[in-house]
Amino acid sequence: MNVEETVVDLLRERQPSTLLLLCNEPRWPTLCQPLCRQLITTDDPTLNGIGHVDMALVMGLVEQLDKRAAVELLGRLRTLHTDLLYVLVADDPRWSLNDWLALALQRVAEFDDDGRHLTLYRYDLGCYNRQRSWNNPQYWANPDNWGKFRW
DSSP states (O other): OOHHHHHHHHHHHHOOSEEEEEESOTHHHHHHGGGSSEEEEEOOTTOTTOOOOSEEEEESOGGGSOHHHHHHHHHHIIIIIOSEEEEEEEOOTTOOHHHHHHTTOEEEEEEEETTEEEEEEEEEHHHHSOOOTTSSGGGSSOGGGTTTOOO
16 A cells, blocks of 8 residues: 555544645645545644644655754644644654654554655554553552542
8 A cells, every 4th residue: 555545544534624734745735635624734833823633644844854843843733733643754864763652653654655765653642541440449559548538
């Protein structure tokens, strides 16, 4: 499966009402436009005037930014603007897998696009911190004191 097919499948699966597309290639807006109700396209990493969106796609922009600016952009997107973030990047020696994991991004897929190696990463708040069975008062040291005292 190539990059375009994967992006189309993601959009069909997630069906975002509002999609924030941060890119600098003209092929992506024309591909994404018919698959969401509102498409916000920008290559401005400051994200001025952008509110909360259902999904954000960052494609080909991270490689052009200074690493610190890219980390700030992805952190701001993840924290303020969306609960579902996909980042498509070409290989860059400045970035390691640990850098992506530190941003809470998971590697989803890898592609070969016209001789470039691309990797797709995802941040999904719904899957980030799953509920654990042990995290309730039953497993605490004194479950009978749950809600009775302030420590």
